[in-house]
Amino acid sequence: MLEQWNNLKPGPQRSHAHEEHVDEWHHHGVQEGEPQEEHAGQVNTGIIMKWFVVIMVFVSASIGFIVIYFNHYNAKLRAETVETVMSSEYLSYRLESRQHLSSHGEPTSYAGLAGGKVRGPVSDAMKKVVEQYKGGSVSLSASLPPGHSK
Numbered sequence: 001m002l003e004q005w006n007n008l009k010p011g012p013q014r015s016h017a018h019e020e021h022v023d024e025w026h027h028h029g030v031q032e033g034e035p036q037e038e039h040a041g042q043v044n045t046g047i048i049m050k051w052f053v054v055i056m057v058f059v060s061a062s063i064g065f066i067v068i069y070f071n072h073y074n075a076k077l078r079a080e081t082v083e084t085v086m087s088s089e090y091l092s093y094r095l096e097s098r099q100h101l102s103s104h105g106e107p108t109s110y111a112g113l114a115g116g117k118v119r120g121p122v123s124d125a126m127k128k129v130v131e132q133y134k135g136g137s138v139s140l141s142a143s144l145p146p147g148h149s150k
Contacts, residue, residue: 086094
C-alpha cells in the first residue's frame with residue numbers, strides 16, 4: 001500500500017484513453033439534419049454603430065425634454081409664488097393703506113360712520129375732549145363707564 005501511495009504523482013490521474021467521447025449528447029445524428037450556422041459569428045460593426053447612434057440620440061432627446069419641462073415648471077411655480085402679478089384693486093388698496101399709515105393712523109378728514117359716529121383725526125378729538133373738561137361742562141365721573149367707581 002505504501003508503494004502505491006509513493007507512485008502517485010500530483011496532478012490529474014487518467015485511467016482511460018480519450019480517443020473516443022464518453023458522452024454521446026453532443027453528437028448529431030442524421031435525423032437532426034444539418035447543424036445550424038454559428039449565431040453572430042461575424043459582427044457587423046456598422047449596424048452596431050447605427051444602433052449606438054440611435055440610442056444616444058434618443059437618450060439625449062429625453063434628457064433635453066426633461067430639462068425643458070423642468071425649467072418651464074420651475075418658472076411657472078416661481079411666478080405663482082414669488083413673482084406675483086398684482087391686480088389694480090390690490091394696488092389701489094395698498095396706496096390707500098400707505099397714505100393712511102403715513103398719517104400715523106389718523107384720518108386726515110372727517111367721515112361719517114354708522115350709528116351716528118364720526119371718524120376724524122385723533123389730534124382734533126383730543127383737543128375737543130380737553131376743552132370739554134377745561135370748561136367744566138363735563139365732569140370726570142360722568143365720562144366713566146357705568147358701574148365704575150373713581
